[in-house]
Amino acid sequence: MTIADNVVPGPRPTYDCTKCPAYCCSYDRIIVEKEDLKRLAKHHGIDVETARRRFTKVKEGxxxxxxxxxxIYxxxxxxxxLKTRGCTIYHARPGVCHEYPDKRRCGYYDFLQWxxxxxxxxxxxxLQKG
Ligand code: SF4
Ligand code: SF4
Known part of the structure; x- marks a missing residue:
């Protein structure tokens, strides 16, 4: 799915990204490193500079x-x-998406369940924003 949906070693995660509308993907600072940009460019069959312009922007440096x-957000x-609430570039998503939330619990999922x-x-x- 989204940022998460990761395989976390050890005990099973307590969150289920398939039951969440992808709150973590609404963060406005999903950082794209050089390697992420290369992966995005390769995935879309374009050069890195085009990928940088098309898919990224500079926010606070x-x-x-x-x-x-x-x-929703x-x-x-x-x-x-926006319909399935899943990531359309799952295998080419940035490293930060791959790593999040890097632990067994997701705070937003706990809040959502509550x-x-x-x-x-x-x-x-x-509704969180807007
Ligand atoms: S690249 Fe995919 S996982 Fe990462 S924020 Fe965007 S939709 Fe979410
Ligand atoms: S906010 Fe948490 S439960 Fe929702 S998609 Fe992201 S990691 Fe999964």
Whole structure:
């Protein structure tokens, strides 16, 4: 799916990205390193400079992924499929997406589950922005 969906060694993660609308992909500072850019360029069959211009922008001195409008979070990574809420470049996603949340728990997922229990609605999505 999204930023996470990673295989974490040891005990199983307590979160399930397939039941989350990809909150972590709404971060506005998904950093793109040189190797990430090369991977993105190769994946799309374009040169690195074109990939840099097309997929990234500079925010506060950092190269980050561009966003698109999103009805849930206001804006979200340009590579998220807005219908399935899954990553469209899963195998070419930046390293930071691959690593997140790098532990068994995801704080947002815990919050989401708490809200869903509280609302007695297993599909409830608290609006965060916009
Ligand atoms: S590249 Fe994929 S996993 Fe990373 S923020 Fe964008 S949609 Fe999410
Ligand atoms: S916010 Fe947490 S549960 Fe949701 S997609 Fe990201 S890592 Fe998965």
């Amino acid at each position: 950092e190269q980050v992924l561009r966003h698109q409008k999103d009805s 206001g804006s979200i990574c340009m590579f998220l499929d 809200e869903r229990r509280h609302q007695q609605d297993p599909e409830f999505i608290p």
